[in-house]
Amino acid sequence: MDQLRGADALASGWLAVLLLLAVGVLAWVNLVSPRQWVVLARSFGALRLGRHRLREDLDVRDRTLTGLAVMSAVVIAIFAYQVLLYRGWVRPGMPSYLYVLAAVVGVVGARLLLLQLIRLLPAGDGGLKEYLYTVIVFHVVLGLLLLPVAVLMSWPGQVSWRAWLAWSGLGIGVAVLLFGWVRAVVVGVGSGAPLRYIFLYLCALEMLPVALALQYARNIVPSLPHP
Numbered sequence: 001m002d003q004l005r006g007a008d009a010l011a012s013g014w015l016a017v018l019l020l021l022a023v024g025v026l027a028w029v030n031l032v033s034p035r036q037w038v039v040l041a042r043s044f045g046a047l048r049l050g051r052h053r054l055r056e057d058l059d060v061r062d063r064t065l066t067g068l069a070v071m072s073a074v075v076i077a078i079f080a081y082q083v084l085l086y087r088g089w090v091r092p093g094m095p096s097y098l099y100v101l102a103a104v105v106g107v108v109g110a111r112l113l114l115l116q117l118i119r120l121l122p123a124g125d126g127g128l129k130e131y132l133y134t135v136i137v138f139h140v141v142l143g144l145l146l147l148p149v150a151v152l153m154s155w156p157g158q159v160s161w162r163a164w165l166a167w168s169g170l171g172i173g174v175a176v177l178l179f180g181w182v183r184a185v186v187v188g189v190g191s192g193a194p195l196r197y198i199f200l201y202l203c204a205l206e207m208l209p210v211a212l213a214l215q216y217a218r219n220i221v222p223s224l225p226h227p
Contacts, residue, residue, distance in 0.1 A: 010154055036062075127190065
């Protein structure tokens with residue numbers, strides 16, 4: 001019975017609407033600025049963004065990049081909600097999803113705000129602007145990679161696939177996260193930042209929050225009563 005409830009909840013109509021809106025954002029970006037895909041692919045694949053890409057290609061005020069960032073937050077939250085729901089750790093419904101979405105937006109926003117605040121210190125940039133844009137690019141790419149996984153998780157009648165899809169999506173998330181940390185080291189070293197400061201930042205302000213988030217993931221949303 002629990003598995004049937006999870007399958008029905010994962011195929012809810014409101015989830016389908018959100019995923020359809022996410023696909024609509026992709027179609028809009030493809031129509032308005034198809035070059036954005038090339039910029040994202042090159043920015044994600046390269047170890048350094050480069051001055052030209054920072055100056056000309058990537059702009060946080062670009063509405064297509066903003067739309068993709070919002071879409072990615074929605075998709076990442078959908079996948080996280082789906083995994084928590086599949087495991088029976090949250091109640092099905094929009095309120096639980098909104099808790100997860102708030103957590104995703106809070107984590108991404110906190111990282112960007114923290115990087116902006118560190119840039120204000122008199123010690124110099126140290127590649128922080130480049131890494132800030134890298135965080136945005138990785139957030140967008142993660143949402144794009146998880147979109148087909150979230151769609152398949154919501155597909156009615158695919159209950160037997162959902163465990164495999166959940167692990168696949170988690171693997172994608174871990175791979176992107178680890179690659180992001182590698183990029184942080186490369187950007188910092190390439191910009192002249194001391195290696196000890198780079199590892200201090202990663203351990204204290206990225207790895208530790210991730211570990212705490214994983215430990216308390218079941219407490220950020222209203223959970224089902226445990227037997």
